[in-house]
Amino acid sequence: MKVEIKYFGMLAEITGCSTERFTVVDLKMAGLKKELLKKYPDFANTDFRMAQNKELVTDTTLLTGKEIAVLPPFAGG
Amino acid sequence: MSRYGRHISLKEIGIIGQNKINASKVLVVGAGGLGCPVLQYLVGAGVGNIGIVDFDVVEESNLQRQILFGTSSMGKNKAKMAKEVLLHLNPTINIKAYNEKLTPENSISIIEQYDIVVDATDNFASRYLINDATVVLGKPLVYGAIYKFEGQVTVFNYNNGPSYRCVFPNLPQKGTMANCSEVGVLGVLPGIIGTMQANEVLKIILDIGESLAGKLYCFNALTNQSNTIGIARNEEQIEKVKNRGYDFETLDDSFFCTSSVSEINMENAIAEDIQYIDVRELHEQPRIALNNVLEIPLGELSNQMDTISKDKKIVVFCKSGIRSKQAVSLLKQYDISNCFSLKEGISAFKKRFQKQYK
DSSP states (O other): OEEEEEEOHHHHHHHTSSEEEEEOSSOBHHHHHHHHHHHOGGGGGSOOEEEETTEEOOTTOBOOOSSEEEEOOOOBO | OGGGHHHHTSTTTHHHHHHHHHHOEEEEEOOSTTHHHHHHHHHHHTOSEEEEEOOOBOOGGGTTTOTTOOGGGTTSBHHHHHHHHHHHHOTTSEEEEEOSOOOTTTHHHHHTTOSEEEEOOSSHHHHHHHHHHHHHHTOOEEEEEEEBTEEEEEEESSTTOOOHHHHSOSOOOTTOSOOGGGOOBOTHHHHHHHHHHHHHHHHHHHTOSOOOBTEEEEEETTTTEEEEEEOOOOHHHHHHHHHHTTOOOOOOGGGSOGGGSOEEOGGGSOOTTOEEEEOSOTTOSSOOOOTTEEEOOGGGGGGGGGGSOSSSOEEEEOSSSSHHHHHHHHHHHTTOOSEEEETTTHHHHHHHHHHHHO
């Protein structure tokens, strides 16, 4: 399945883009996460969370491909 | 009440609402980029009791975004300085400045005096501590955080909504995140995010509109794009924090933003009246044989605070500039604010002496 992913904060710096089309085989969020970590090993350095269709999701959530976002925590103030 | 006339004319606020604002008690942790606009608007709005926690001092590089401070504020404690400025804006407010770091030990006694807590800090250790303490005490937490051109705002522990740990369960591993001293920030960004935090505080006090509880608002100042992501309550995370109770995770100082440590180059650190402190172990070579060098290894520093003059400019050095940064943080905790960490440590001295003898 092809999904479009939005990257935030330092994750967008790692990918060099704010959105990207991605092809995934595994239809669970965990599968997509694994693919992302494979393509961008530096993602492992942030405790990021994934969202789909404007809701935070877990590893076991099924991919619908709707508005995937990858969010890192920010510390700054 | 003419000060609040424009609030009172709003039917959603009125005299009753303004009285609620005047009676409220809000704690703002961090008087930096986010804290300054939060405080300015809350004091302007008439929030009757405000606590400000910040142990840091104003530095020149803060002035680009920390709008309560001016050039003459440099070197002064942020909490005290903010109080002074805010009382000019609204002398009717009861403001308490806490010139200290929020710690597992003092967090409960400080936070329990307030109705709402604002997280305007710049480091993960404080953010997790504030979250845990407000979960245990059942206080709403208005959260804001920034990175370069992007910001996040939400409200935790409110209306049965999620906590910070429901979104990001664990303190990030040490060294895994970019440190804020190396990260720039667009000056106006904390202004936008902090103002949104102040707005959330007022809506909670007034019980009007829709709060951001359960929604993480993400804003990008470069693209003007905003994304609101639903965040759900995770009972397991909340129970964990409640079960730990007052037994908070210990703070690791390395999580504190080292931008709070002032660094200095050797060329600005040469003067007769400067007090150098060498925080290396006594066996580390070469020693610096100047009259104005105190030799206190880092581990001894807190025991020897009374040997250090508060009147002199202090320049701390070690081998490379890491221990000296820790020492400066420590000195600041003891109210010694005019102190700096020497960049490049001992090699800066080597270069200086080489130049002199040429």
